[in-house]
Amino acid sequence: MAKAKTVYSCTECGGQSPKWQGQCPSCMAWNTLVEAIAETSSASRFAPLAEASMIQKLQEVEAAETPRQATGIAEFDRVLGGGLVPGGVVLIGGDPGIGKSTLLLQTLCHLGNKSKTLYISGEESAQQIAMRAKRLGLDASPIDLLAEINLEKIVATLQTHKPDVAVIDSIQTVYSEALQSAPGSVAQVRECSAQLTRAAKQLGISVILVGHVTKEGALAGPRVLEHIVDTVLYFEGDPNSSFRLIRAFKNRFGAVNELGVFAMTEKGLREVSNPSALFLSHHAEEVAGSCITVTQEGTRPLLVEVQALVDEAHAPNPKRLCVGLEQNRLAMLLAVLHRHAGVACFDQDVFVNAVGGVKISEPAVDLAVLLSIVSSLKNKALNNKLIVFGEVGLAGEVRPVQRGQERLKEAAKLGFTHAIVPKANAPKQPIKGMQVFGVERLEQALNKVREL
Numbered sequence: 189m190a191k192a193k194t195v196y197s198c199t200e201c202g203g204q205s206p207k208w209q210g211q212c213p214s215c216m217a218w219n220t221l222v223e224a225i226a227e228t229s230s231a232s233r234f235a236p237l238a239e240a241s242m243i244q245k246l247q248e249v250e251a252a253e254t255p256r257q258a259t260g261i262a263e264f265d266r267v268l269g270g271g272l273v274p275g276g277v278v279l280i281g282g283d284p285g286i287g288k289s290t291l292l293l294q295t296l297c298h299l300g301n302k303s304k305t306l307y308i309s310g311e312e313s314a315q316q317i318a319m320r321a322k323r324l325g326l327d328a329s330p331i332d333l334l335a336e337i338n339l340e341k342i343v344a345t346l347q348t349h350k351p352d353v354a355v356i357d358s359i360q361t362v363y364s365e366a367l368q369s370a371p372g373s374v375a376q377v378r379e380c381s382a383q384l385t386r387a388a389k390q391l392g393i394s395v396i397l398v399g400h401v402t403k404e405g406a407l408a409g410p411r412v413l414e415h416i417v418d419t420v421l422y423f424e425g426d427p428n429s430s431f432r433l434i435r436a437f438k439n440r441f442g443a444v445n446e447l448g449v450f451a452m453t454e455k456g457l458r459e460v461s462n463p464s465a466l467f468l469s470h471h472a473e474e475v476a477g478s479c480i481t482v483t484q485e486g487t488r489p490l491l492v493e494v495q496a497l498v499d500e501a502h503a504p505n506p507k508r509l510c511v512g513l514e515q516n517r518l519a520m521l522l523a524v525l526h527r528h529a530g531v532a533c534f535d536q537d538v539f540v541n542a543v544g545g546v547k548i549s550e551p552a553v554d555l556a557v558l559l560s561i562v563s564s565l566k567n568k569a570l571n572n573k574l575i576v577f578g579e580v581g582l583a584g585e586v587r588p589v590q591r592g593q594e595r596l597k598e599a600a601k602l603g604f605t606h607a608i609v610p611k612a613n614a615p616k617q618p619i620k621g622m623q624v625f626g627v628e629r630l631e632q633a634l635n636k637v638r639e640l
Contacts, residue, residue, distance in 0.1 A: 196221040197374040202412050224369045254441060257352070257394065260298030263449060263459045264291065266488075267421060267434045269442015272353060272394040276441060277385045279359075279414065280434075281399040281407045282423025287432055288398050290456050291423075292355045293321060293328070299353055300330025306351040310337040310361030324456040337371065339364040339380050343387050351393060356384065358398035359413075372400075381416050414438060425452075426545045431466060432457060433546075436486070446486035464491040464602060467544035471572070477564030480575045480604070481556035482595035483548050489591065489598040491575070493543040494553060496560035501537045512542030513557065514549070521580060525558055528584030528630050531565065552589040554580035555608070555633060562634060571606055571640045575599040576633075578610040584630045588612035596624065606640055608633050 196205045198221055203214030205221060212220050256271035265271050268278070282288050289312075296305045309317055314335050321328035332351065336342055339362050346354060356362065362380045363371040370376070381397065388395040397417065399407045407413060407420070414420050420438040425431065434448040449463040460466065468480065468491055477496045482489050494513075501507070510518050518540055525531045540557055542548050555578035563570050577595060579587040589595075592613030599607060600622040607624045614626030627633045 193226040194223050195226045197224050199374055202374050202378060222374075224373055224375060256441075257299070257303065259295045261291075261295060261459060264295060264434070267436045267446045267448040268419065269436075269439050269446070272396075273418070273441045274352075274392045274394055275389050276394055276419065277388050277417040278394075278396045278419040278421065279399050279407070279417040280396060280421040280423060281401045283401060283425075286423050286425050287450070287452055287457055288423055289357055290320070290324065291434075291450070292357065292396060292398070293317070293331075294324070294326065294456050296331050296353065296355060297321070297326045297328055300328075303352040304332075304350070305330065306332045306334060306345070306349060306354045308334045308336060308342055308345075308354060308356045310335075310356070311358055326456070337361045337363060339383055343383060346387050346391060346393060350391060353394045353396070354388075355396045356398065358400060359384075360400045378412055378416075381413050385416050429545060431460070431545075443486050447488055447490075463488075464598070467492040467542070467546050469493050469495075469543050474569035474572050476567045476569045477560055479556045479560035479563065479570055480599075481553045481577050482575055482599055483546075483550060483553060483577075484589075484591050484595065489595045490546070491599060491602060492546055492548065492553075494556045494560050495541045495543060496557065496564045497537075497539040498533060498561055498564040499537045499539075501535055506533075506535060507537040507539070509539045511540070512545065512547050513540055513553065517551070517554070518557070520582070521554055521558055522561070524580055524582060524584055524630065525561065529558075529562075529634055531562055531634075533561065533565065536565065550589070551579040552577045554578065555586060555630075558630065559608075559633065559637060562637075570637060573603070573605040574608065574637075574640060575604045575606070576608045578608075578613070578627070578633075580630055586610045586627050586629060586633060596622065608636055 196208050198212040198214060200217045200220045201215040203212055205213055208221055211218050254273050256273055258265055258271040280288055296307055299305050314333050334345060359377060359381055360372040363376050364379050367375050367379055384395060401407055418440045422435050422437060424433045430452045432450040432452055436444050436446045438444060449460040450457040451460055479494050481492055481494055483492050508518055522533050538561060556576040559576055577589060579589055581587055588610040592609060593615055596607055596619055600619050605622055607622060609624060609626060611626035611628045614624050625636050627636060
């Protein structure tokens with residue numbers, strides 16, 4: 189029997205090489221080439237794509253508003269951009285056991301009373317899913333269940349059953365008979381995702397795919413998987429915390445970087461209506477090194493407490509450690525603090541933490557980080573009703589940030605009475621119950637803090 193011809197496929201980009209190499213020749217990633225059986229081309233495999241389309245003027249195309257179907261879970265709808273879109277394909281990834289299957293089972297139970305739903309399981313048996321629904325106290329009677337991993341059978345079921353919403357858990361377990369490679373391989377994941385996306389567009393079905401993640405937290409399989417689907421969601425959570433976050437990293441039907449907050453309970457995932465309360469510590473009295481800032485997650489402003497601890501260094505190289513913030517930016521801010529405000533920390537260990545396990549990537553927290561560092565260094569607490577935000581430049585200037593008015597209104601709603609913000613973000617109309625101070629430079633912000 190002739191030996192099957194093999195090629196080496198990259199798990200990151202899907203590129204192929206006839207022999208193994210340490211570095212992928214397509215994307216230059218290291219140690220990503222894995223051996224797979226070379227696939228033979230089929231003339232009729234992509235025949236439906238060969239049909240010619242009519243050329244038309246863009247202005248003649250009717251731009252109709254896309255109807256959305258609410259899932260019944262407000263935080264999930266927020267991340268999706270308002271709900272599920274007919275024909276839209278959503279890819280949701282996360283660490284094992286974080287709650288992906290639980291959330292989708294709850295979603296289908298909410299949708300089952302008004303829509304036709306189908307849960308396709310490739311990882312668990314029907315009995316396991318029934319036990320989960322019973323444990324969570326869900327009414328799963330309207331959900332149709334199929335335990336299948338064969339792509340051709342799944343597509344045939346979608347064509348005959350024609351559900352409104354279908355969940356496939358997970359895409360790594362599905363395989364196509366047209367390919368010889370094992371389920372979960374680059375070729376199988378790419379082919380199955382393309383076929384399911386094509387079926388969803390043709391039948392107008394909202395399809396939700398569950399994807400595995402790598403050790404680094406990225407979606408397993410080639411990055412082309414993220415380009416095929418319409419929406420990419422990531423499920424995040426601290427193993428030591430009951431809170432779960434869903435972020436949108438791609439959304440063709442809504443805003444990206446939206447954030448949904450849930451709490452894991454015995455009865456499944458519960459929505460958190462006021463997520464700002466998660467990221468604020470409740471001190472009995474004012475403490476040094478603590479400053480409240482307002483960060484923007486998509487369209488939602490969140491209040492986060494930034495804590496700093498400055499202590500005398502007992503080693504030749506002082507430590508600079510950040511949790512939830514960018515460490516390189518901390519080193520830059522300390523240099524700005526020394527040059528433009530005369531506050532030196534070259535002989536001090538500096539530790540900065542964003543409370544609640546939240547990760548902040550925007551530069552709007554620069555001013556709050558610096559004020560918390562000065563507060564800890566001087567051992568003088570800031571006003572506990574003060575919020576601060578603003579980007580700090582290398583020249584010591586305080587630069588404006590986006591959606592400043594929304595940040596201030598959210599802080600005022602939660603009872604904060606003072607704010608130090610960039611002068612360009614100061615409101616033209618006074619905000620009831622809040623006194624806003626606009627500053628242009630870092631020195632002005634430090635002087636204003638001493639007055640409060």
